[in-house]
Amino acid sequence: MPVEIERKFLVVSDGWRENAVGQRFCQGYLARADGVTVRVRRAGSWAYLTVKGEPNGFVRSEFEYEVPVEEAEAMFKLCHRPLIEKTRYEVPHAGLVWHVDEFAGDNAGLVLAEVGLDHPEQPIERPAWLGQEVSHDPRFRNSRLVDAPKGQAVYACHTVSAHQAATGSMRRSTTVSPDVEAITRTLEELSTRAIANGELLQEVQRRHPQASAGDIMHAAFLSVTDPARRNSRLTSRMYDFALAARRML
CATH class of the missing domain: 2.40.320.10 (Hypothetical Protein Pfu-838710-001)
Known part of the structure; x- marks a missing residue:
């Protein structure tokens, strides 16, 4: 067979x-x-x-x-x-x-x-x-x-990756670095403002000019998956931003 x-x-x-x-x-x-x-x-x-x-x-x-x-x-x-x-x-x-x-x-x-x-x-x-x-x-x-649902598989992908980072099981290049932590804090601060995803991405890139596309995506999904950070408003906002940023980066 x-x-x-x-x-x-x-x-x-x-x-x-x-x-x-x-x-x-x-x-x-x-x-x-x-x-x-x-x-x-x-x-x-x-x-x-x-x-x-x-x-x-x-x-x-x-x-x-x-x-x-x-x-x-x-x-x-x-x-x-x-x-x-x-x-x-x-x-x-x-x-x-x-x-x-x-x-x-x-x-x-x-x-x-x-x-x-x-x-x-x-x-x-x-x-x-x-x-x-x-x-x-x-x-x-x-x-x-x-x-x-649209985008759910991408969300699942980054959920797995963020979990690996949190448990230390990812390779060094994909662990949660201080740069990613800083980008995450910036995203959480800016997410309280009524600005479009494109403007949000531009501001993140202005504040963190050395950030790679992977760093920004990792930071967005860290906000979604980290229990210490997660709340319903932030989860929805960051999930929406991450999917939009994936297309723009």
């Missing part, structure tokens, strides 16, 4: 982009029940119908069939909405080919990396741009992204 053996991770930097070649995907789900999915995908002039079984660790059964593009387009009309839009990049690293998916549409801002393996115990050398493993986190399954 054909099987898929795959691990999935968050992506925490753009180090993978150099020389990466991407292809646009559009896919939808005709059926989802008890972990079993029926998916139709179009990639350029090719289209496929794929049936996947319930995951068992990193392994799940997979049956894939090429279908005419015209039939795939007709199947899209029967799929759960929204359809999943993403660009997939192939990134070679240490003898393996990683698939980096940069999502668009309702999941814009989410970037995930997957690697196919020969067996579940196969060792991997982690690229420097790789973050937390989410192989067993159902929030990051493509079939679940269909149901997620």
Whole structure:
């Protein structure tokens, strides 16, 4: 029986982009029940119908069939909405080919990396741009992204990253630095003012000219996820700002 053996991770930097070649995907789900999915995908002039079984660790059964593009387009009309839009990049690293998916549409801002393996115990050398493993986190399954409210997957991504930072489990480059703490305090101060997200971002950049896009995003989601800081007004404001800043940075 054909099987898929795959691990999935968050992506925490753009180090993978150099020389990466991407292809646009559009896919939808005709059926989802008890972990079993029926998916139709179009990639350029090719289209496929794929049936996947319930995951068992990193392994799940997979049956894939090429279908005419015209039939795939007709199947899209029967799929759960929204359809999943993403660009997939192939990134070679240490003898393996990683698939980096940069999502668009309702999941814009989410970037995930997957690697196919020969067996579940196969060792991997982690690229420097790789973050937390989410192989067993159902929030990051493509079939679940269909149901997620707009932006929720990006929020979940940064929630995981902020939790890692708080527990010290992230790499040094993504821990909560004094600079990020300072940006967080600035955001919390400015969030009390009635200013648009664009003006808020400009003021943060004026006060913290050395801040990277990652620092600003980390600071915004730290306000959302840190229990010591969190309140309903601030959470809503910072979540809205973080999603807007992701598009502007």
